[in-house]
Structures are given as structure tokens and as C-alpha cells.
Amino acid sequence: MKQNNPPAAQAKALNILIVDDSATMRALLHRVVGLADLPIGTIYQAPNGLEALKILETYSVQALFTDLNMPVMNGMDLLREVAKRDSWKNILRIVISTDGSKLRREEARELNVDLYVEKPFRPEVVRDVLCQIAGADAS
Amino acid sequence: MSSVKSPALTPADLYAVLQTALVEVSENAFFVFVERCDAGQFAALAEQMPAHGAGPAGQSRAWLKSSVAYVGAFSGSVEIALPERLGASLVASLLGMSPDEELAESQTFDGVGEFTNMVCGACLSRLGDTALFELRVPAVTRMALEWNPLTEAPGRAELVCLMVSLNDLPMRVRVLA
Numbered sequence: 001m002k003q004n005n006p007p008a009a010q011a012k013a014l015n016i017l018i019v020d021d022s023a024t025m026r027a028l029l030h031r032v033v034g035l036a037d038l039p040i041g042t043i044y045q046a047p048n049g050l051e052a053l054k055i056l057e058t059y060s061v062q063a064l065f066t067d068l069n070m071p072v073m074n075g076m077d078l079l080r081e082v083a084k085r086d087s088w089k090n091i092l093r094i095v096i097s098t099d100g101s102k103l104r105r106e107e108a109r110e111l112n113v114d115l116y117v118e119k120p121f122r123p124e125v126v127r128d129v130l131c132q133i134a135g136a137d138a139s
Numbered sequence: 140m141s142s143v144k145s146p147a148l149t150p151a152d153l154y155a156v157l158q159t160a161l162v163e164v165s166e167n168a169f170f171v172f173v174e175r176c177d178a179g180q181f182a183a184l185a186e187q188m189p190a191h192g193a194g195p196a197g198q199s200r201a202w203l204k205s206s207v208a209y210v211g212a213f214s215g216s217v218e219i220a221l222p223e224r225l226g227a228s229l230v231a232s233l234l235g236m237s238p239d240e241e242l243a244e245s246q247t248f249d250g251v252g253e254f255t256n257m258v259c260g261a262c263l264s265r266l267g268d269t270a271l272f273e274l275r276v277p278a279v280t281r282m283a284l285e286w287n288p289l290t291e292a293p294g295r296a297e298l299v300c301l302m303v304s305l306n307d308l309p310m311r312v313r314v315l316a
Contacts, residue, residue, distance in 0.1 A: 021276065024250040027234055069256075069274045098260020103271050118264070119257050120168030 013041025014130075015060055019052040019078065020067040020096070029065055029096070032123040036130040049073030053081055061091055063130070068097040068104065079111040094129060096121065148266065153314060154299045157217075160261035161312055165305060168257060169229045174304045181302040184309040185287050188222055200224075202286055203248070205255040205279040209263060211272030215298070217259040218313045219251070220288045223281065225308040226251040252277030258312065 018029045026045045033040060044059060046052035050073040052066070064082065068075035075095060082088050093113045097104070100118040108116050115129055158175075165173045176184065188200055201223045208216040227242050230250030236242070242250075255277050263272050288311045296316035303310050 022249055022253045022256070024230060024233065024246060024253050031235060069276075071276055098257050098264075098274065099272065100260070100264035101267065101271060102269055119260060120164045122167055 013039055014062050015041045015044070016063045016065065017044045017046065017052060017055055017061045018065045019046045019049065019070070019075065020065075021047050021070040022067070023047075025067065025096075028123075029126065032126045033130060035123060036127045038130055047072075049075060049078030049081070052078055056082070056088060056091075063092040063094065065094045065096055065126075068095060068099055076107060076111070079108070079113060083111050094126075096126070150299055153266075154301065156262055156265045157258075157299055157301050157312060157314060160258050160265065161301065161303065163261055164254065164257040165229075168233060169254065170232050171229060171305045176302045176304050176309065178302065180304070181309050181311070182289055184304055184307070185289055188287065188309075201284055202282040202288070203251055203279055204282055205251045205277055207252070207255045207259040207277045208275040209259060209272045210275075211263075212267050212270035216315045217255060217262060218315055219255045219258065219310065220282075220313075221251070221305075221310040222308050223247065225305060225310065226254075228306055228308075229254055248279040252279045255279075262314070 016033060018026050018033075020026050020029070026047075030043055030045070033043060042059070044055045044061065046055055048070045049066070052064070053073075055061070056064075066075040066078055075097065079093060079095075082091060082093065089112075092115075093111070094115045094117060095108050095113050096117045096119060098119045105116050117125055117129065162173045165171045188202075202220055203223050203226050204218065204220045205226075206216050206218040208214070227247045230242055230247055231237075231240065233250060256274060259274055263270075263274075288309075298314045298316055301312040303312070
């Protein structure tokens with residue numbers, strides 16, 4: 001699943017992958033990403049970790065937003081796979097999950113997760129995350 | 140959930156946690172305010188349901204029941220019963236849709252499942268910050284038109300039951316063992 005933004009916006013495009021088994025959450029994140037005043041390239045979507053890996057194998061992605069509890073392959077297993085691959089080491093990893101436990105956060109930190117956002121979240125939180133990413137890339 | 144593995148947690152504690160989680164999810168993510176109901180107010184709202192008008196095939200008058208099971212340090216499920224039209228309005232609110240935009244049935248079901256998922260997760264985060272839980276995929280069912288929570292026969296063990304209204308429509312939230 002992918003959506004291309006207008007070519008003009010792709011000059012310094014930030015390609016994003018949203019992984020969540022809920023189509024509603026994917027739609028929400030897609031909308032929220034649009035709120036950020038950033039050049040967004042392609043927003044890819046996947047309903048589970050396995051589908052996400054196929055997208056990562058095929059396309060260049062700079063930021064990965066992933067849920068944790070998903071069927072087929074969950075978010076932690078996806079992050080483990082991402083961590084194994086040297087060519088994916090620069091992908092920014094953002095977990096968006098209902099699971100706010102300390103243990104899960106620690107587990108995520110060990111997998112080089114850059115940010116952990118607990119659901120429910122305010123849309124501005126994700127928008128600000130993207131702005132941070134853009135700021136880091138620009139520096 | 141509280142009785143077997145977590146004896147220090149009383150039903151009153153669990154009720155408070157559930158209420159806080161519901162308010163947080165409803166207001167922060169779905170932009171809808173929660174009002175507590177007593178049994179009489181809930182019954183009045185539920186009985187008014189047929190008067191709210193029928194959508195296609197009477198769908199807007201039907202109730203949905205959504206459940207998310209969790210396993211971990213203790214196990215159980217969070218179950219939410221709500222009118223389908225309330226479910227649709229919650230999803231529309233989450234996605235920033237205008238009131239006259241129509242949602243597909245699958246969107247409503249998926250969004251109601253996510254609402255339940257968030258309430259369940261928010262509860263567990265408050266109950267066991269140092270414990271790990273796995274949440275199952277939400278199950279959402281449309282109930283028969285004649286069904287409503289007031290006439291439901293008690294089934295599985297109910298630990299707490301919270302009755303509220305959102306947008307003047309009733310919602311029942313339960314934690315089941």
C-alpha cells in the first residue's frame with residue numbers, strides 16, 4: 001500500500017512507513033503526517049511486520065512508525081529484524097502502542113527505537129516527532 | 140483479573156482505573172467528553188435508542204460489542220457495548236471527518252476495535268507498569284436489533300461495569316475475568 005504525494009514535494013522527500021493492523025490508525029497517522037510542514041515523499045502502509053519487511057526490502061524509507069501488538073509479525077519482531085540489517089541502521093524508529101509498560105519501553109530501547117509514543121496520543125505529538133526528525137536531518 | 144493474581148486490587152480501584160482510562164482515550168484521542176451515568180440514566184438513554192432513527196437496514200439502531208482480551212501477569216478482557224452510530228461518530232471524530240461523511244462498516248468496526256484496544260492498554264499501563272501483557276486482536280460484533288445491554292443475561296465473570304454517555308449516547312464498559 002502506498003501513496004505518492006505531488007512530485008514537487010519529493011525534492012527532499014521523507015519516505016515514511018506506517019505499520020499497524022488497524023486501518024483506522026494507519027489513516028490517522030497518515031493524516032497526522034500531513035499536518036507536519038515537511039516535504040513528505042511516499043507514505044507506505046503495512047498491516048503487520050512481515051508486510052513491512054517486504055516494503056523495506058523494496059523501497060527506501062527514512063522513518064518507521066510501528067504498532068507493537070499485530071498479527072502475523074508483531075512490532076518487536078519487526079524491530080529485531082530491522083536492527084539486524086546494517087543498511088537499515090539509519091531508519092528512524094518510532095513505536096506507537098497502547099503498551100506503556102516500563103519493560104516494553106526498555107525492550108524497545110534495546111532495539112534502538114528513537115521514540116516511544118503511547119496511545120492515546122495527541123496528533124501534535126506525532127507532528128512534533130516528524131519535525132524533530134527533519135531538524136536532525138538538516139543539522 | 141483482580142481476584143486471582145492481583146489480590147491487592149479492589150473492584151473500586153479497578154473501577155477508578157477503568158474510568159480514568161476511558162476518559163483519557165475518549166477525550167485525548169477521540170475528542171469526545173465522557174459523562175457518567177447511573178443505572179436509571181443509562182436505561183433511559185438505551186431505551187431512547189430506537190427513537191434516534193434508523194440508518195440503512197436499521198444499522199444505526201444496532202449495538203456493537205467490542206472486546207480485547209489480554210494475557211500476562213493476569214488475564215481477562217475489556218468489553219465495550221455501544222450503539223453503532225456512536226461507534227461511527229467516534230471514528231469520524233478520530234479521523235477528523237465532517238459529520239455528513241459516511242463511513243464504511245469496516246471502518247466503524249476497525250475504529251471501535253481500536254478504541255477498545257486503547258482503553259484496554261491504558262488500563263493495563265496503570266495496573267501493571269512493570270508487567271508485560273499481550274493484547275489480542277479486537278473482536279467487534281454487531282448485535283441483533285432487539286439486543287441491548289440492559290436485557291443481557293450475565294455470562295462470564297464481570298469484575299467491574301462502567302456506564303457512561305458520550306454525545307448523549309450510552310456506552311457500557313466492562314472488565315471480565
